[in-house]
């Protein structure tokens with residue numbers, strides 16, 4: 001029962017966000033993920049270049065810092081700069097569920113709340129990363145999220161365009177992506 005309410009709450013939040021394009025009929029697609037994913041090389045800071053949807057976005061300069069812990073899990077720290085000039089951050093933990101599929105992680109931010117999938121579709125570790133997250137609800141519909149990340153606050157158009165192609169291949173409509181504001185972020189370091 002509690003879980004049902006949580007799910008409804010998430011659904012409601014998303015609906016209120018008015019981005020109904022995040023809802024899709026049927027189950028999640030299963031895009032291919034980064035081969036031979038090496039989580040160690042993936043650690044460090046990544047900046048958000050584009051994402052979908054923009055529902056939960058409040059601030060700008062969004063970035064994520066990943067740290068490998070001794071037990072093999074990953075500490076996640078997401079930070080953003082709010083309009084009032086304050087830095088807002090949230091911490092969570094990501095882990096690989098099945099060591100045969102190292103690019104497929106689950107990430108959790110709140111105790112008791114369901115973990116969200118975190119699929120690394122593609123990364124070269126040094127420049128870009130493409131992350132996809134999709135959850136099924138009642139076998140009726142799914143809601144998806146995607147992030148294009150980079151090691152710097154800008155990514156060349158070439159790479160952006162290649163990553164758009166990869167997202168398209170994964171079944172994501174790239175017209176739904178929003179460009180993240182990574183200007184005036186000096187206070188974030």
Ligand SMILES: *[C@@H]1O[C@H](CO)[C@@H](O)[C@H](O)[C@H]1NC(C)=O
Pocket residue numbers: 038039040041
């Ligand atoms: C993963 O990357 C780290 C850091 O570059 C390296 O030391 C390690 O050997 C790599 N692991 C595998 C399985 O390739």
Ligand SMILES: *[C@@H]1O[C@H](CO)[C@@H](O)[C@H](O)[C@H]1NC(C)=O
Pocket residue numbers: 098099100101
């Ligand atoms: C782990 O992944 C492999 C490869 O995809 C799969 O064959 C295996 O069944 C999975 N194991 C579990 C426990 O899900």
